[in-house]
Amino acid sequence: MPDRINIRVDHLKNLYQLHDITFDVLRLDLIHPVISGNKWFKLKEYLRLAKAENKKNILTFGGAWSNHIAATAAICTQEGFNAIGIIRGERAKVLSCTLQLAELMKMKLYFINKTDYRNKYIPPIIWETFKKEETFIINEGGYGLPGKQGAMDILSGTAKDYSHILLSAGTGTTLAGIATAASTQKIIGISTLKNHFGLAKDINALMPEQLQNRFIILDNYHWGGYAKYNSQLIGFMNQWFLKTGIPTDFVYTAKLFYAVDDLIKMNYFPKSSRLLCIHSGGLQGNLSLPKGTLIF
């Protein structure tokens, strides 16, 4: 991947004109078909550290539909690392599309049960194939300071014209980067997990003290929990695509755009607000939906 990339901003001039709201979308989903969205930004600093430490293998954790696993597999192939994925739960007879993709990109997968996964247990059998001292470990979801450091580059000059920046939050690493890099904007994160009470604390832990709490987390747009969806959300995704031409994923970005649309219609934002929504990618996750669910 190049060091710097130009990211497209869509100006949806007419969409919320009646509400006197300017609405732009930062299209991180367009930067790469697999390493899409925020994942490349979150991974790049880890890879730089791994290279500096002469590591040959990258090990990380994820579930069967993890965008982080897919992105790590792709970036490792590209940058010449062996990729090791520790996957939550038993190996299914037919792997999820995400894991099939990861294996196609030569990631070696190891499946562990949910309790072991919670403890981030690394099965010793891995060290029969890979040397421990040559292995660099990345947290689940890329959570950590290097992840935040990389995410600080997402805005790269685009932010100054906006009053609010909105994005989806899982671990909150991306939000920590955006909130650290942004100067005056209000940062709003839409949490994708249910009852994720530690999220703000996790984000603050990645930020310098003087910048802590310069963000708001909204936790009532998770649709029942992580990766949960219903026909109303699917209907919204199809309508949104017809209206804006922007495809969304059902785990993160559909819930973000739904929330923003809802907030605008409830007059949450002051008149003349200028919003930037970050499309953080994740479209490969839609492959888990039944065929024909989405029109894009």
Ligand SMILES: *Cc1c(COP(=O)(O)O)cnc(C)c1O
């Ligand atoms: C991983 C992911 C997120 C969450 O990013 P965090 O930095 O963990 O908050 C948001 N959107 C998409 C599409 C993702 O794949």
